[in-house]
Amino acid sequence: SPPLLEIRGLDLDFGTPRGRVHALRNISLNVPAAQVVGIVGESGSGKSTLAYTVMGLLPQNAVVTAGNILFEGRDLLEMPSQTRRNLLGNRLSMIFQDPMTALNPVRTIEGQMIDIQHHEKISRSEKRSLAIQMLHRVGIPDPQSRMGGYPHHFSGGMRQRICIAMALLVKPALLIADEPTTALDATLEVQIIHLLKDLQKEIGCSVLFVSHHLGAVAELCDRVAVMYAGEVVEQGGVRDIFHNPAHPYTRALLECDPGRIRQKTRTLPTIRGEVPNLLGSKEGCIFQPRCPQAFGRCTQDTPIEYRIGVEQAARCHLLNEKGLVSR
Ligand code: ATP
Ligand code: SF4
Ligand code: MG
Structure with missing residues (x-):
C-alpha cells in the first residue's frame, strides 16, 4: 500500500x-x-x-x-x-512545543475538547464522556471534576497532556x-x-x-x-x-x-x-x-x-x- x-x-x-x-x-x-x-x-x-x-x-x-x-x-x-x-x-492533528499555542486561555478544557470533536455526529454528552476518557488516558487525575478548569489551572506537563488528548481525541x-x-x-x-x-x-x-x-x-x-x-x-x-x-x-x-x-x-x-x-x-x-x-x-x-x-x-x-x- x-x-x-x-x-x-x-x-x-x-x-x-x-x-x-x-x-x-x-x-x-x-x-x-x-x-x-x-x-x-x-x-x-x-x-x-x-x-x-x-x-x-x-x-x-x-x-x-x-x-x-x-x-x-x-x-x-x-x-x-x-x-x-x-x-x-x-x-491531521498537531501538538506544539508550547501547549498554550494550541489551548485557548479563556475557555475551559471541557469546552475546547467538545468543540474539537466537531466532525463527529454524536451528542454533546457523548463528546463529554469521550473527552473524560481521553483525559483519563493521558494521566489527568480526576478529569470529571477538573475539566471545567481553564488552561492556567494546570501545570506545563499537564497542559501538554491535555494537548495530546485533544490532538488524539479526533483519532x-x-x-x-x-x-x-x-x-x-x-x-x-x-x-x-x-x-x-x-x-x-x-x-x-x-x-x-x-x-x-x-x-x-x-x-x-x-x-x-x-x-x-x-x-x-x-x-x-x-x-x-x-x-x-x-x-x-x-x-x-x-x-x-x-x-x-x-x-x-x-x-x-x-x-x-x-x-x-x-x-x-x-x-x-x-x-x-x-x-x-x-x-x-x-x-x-x-x-x-x-x-x-x-x-x-x-x-x-x-x-x-x-x-x-x-x-
Ligand atoms: P529550531 O530547532 O530552532 O526550531 P527548525 O529546524 O525548526 O529550528 P525552522 O524554524 O524551520 O528551523 O527554520 C528554517 C529556516 O527558515 C531558518 O533559517 C529560519 O531562519 C528560516 N525561517 C523560518 N521562518 C521564517 C519566516 N517566517 N521568514 C523568514 N525566514 C524564516
Ligand atoms: Fe559528502 Fe561531505 Fe562531500 Fe557533502 S561535502 S558530498 S557530505 S563528502
Ligand atoms: Mg522548530
Missing part, C-alpha cells in the same frame, strides 16, 4: 527584505501508515517549516516553489483550501508533533514520550516527530530523517541511522559522543562550524564547508540521494564513489 504521507521534491522559500531564504531543498520523505518518523537536525535546519508545510500553517511570506505532498493519496498543495482546512483537527491518521517535550523537565519528558508511544499504538496513527533530542527519537521512532540546512541529508530505519549512519553529518552528530544517545541526551551535540545562511542558491554539497571528508567535486556538484539497502538513503558523493546507485 502507498505511504500515508508522501512528500516529493518539496522546495520552499521565505521572502525576506534581504532576499529569498531557501528553507526547504528538494525534500522527499515518506511516512508509512502506523509508523513514527523522527525529524532531527540543528536549529534552523527547517524541521518546523516542514511540519507547518504539511499542516498548511505557513506564514504569509512562505512560497512552495516545487513538489507535492500526497496525504492519503491526495495532494495537499493542490486541494481547495476549504477541503484542506477540513482535514485539520480531523485526519487522526497523522499526528505532527513539533518538539512536544522541549519545554518539560527530563522526567516529564520520558513520561510523555512513553505516553505518545502507547497512544500511537492504540490508535494506530502515524506520527511525524520533530525533535532535537536523539534519545527521544531513538526511543519513539521507527524511521528517522536527518535535516541539515533545509535538506534531508539522510533517512532510514532508526537502527540504521543510529548504528550505521552513512552521511558525514549524521556521523558527526553521533560521533560527538555515542554514549550520550543512550544516556538520553536532551540536546543535539555541537559540531564544528555553523549552519550556512540560506539566502540565495548554493553550489555543491550544502554540508561541504563543515565536512571532514569533503573532496574535489563536493564544492561544485549537489549530491543526489543514494540508496543504501532497502530503506536507507543519503545525499553524499562518497556513496557514489562506493558504487551505490541513486534512487
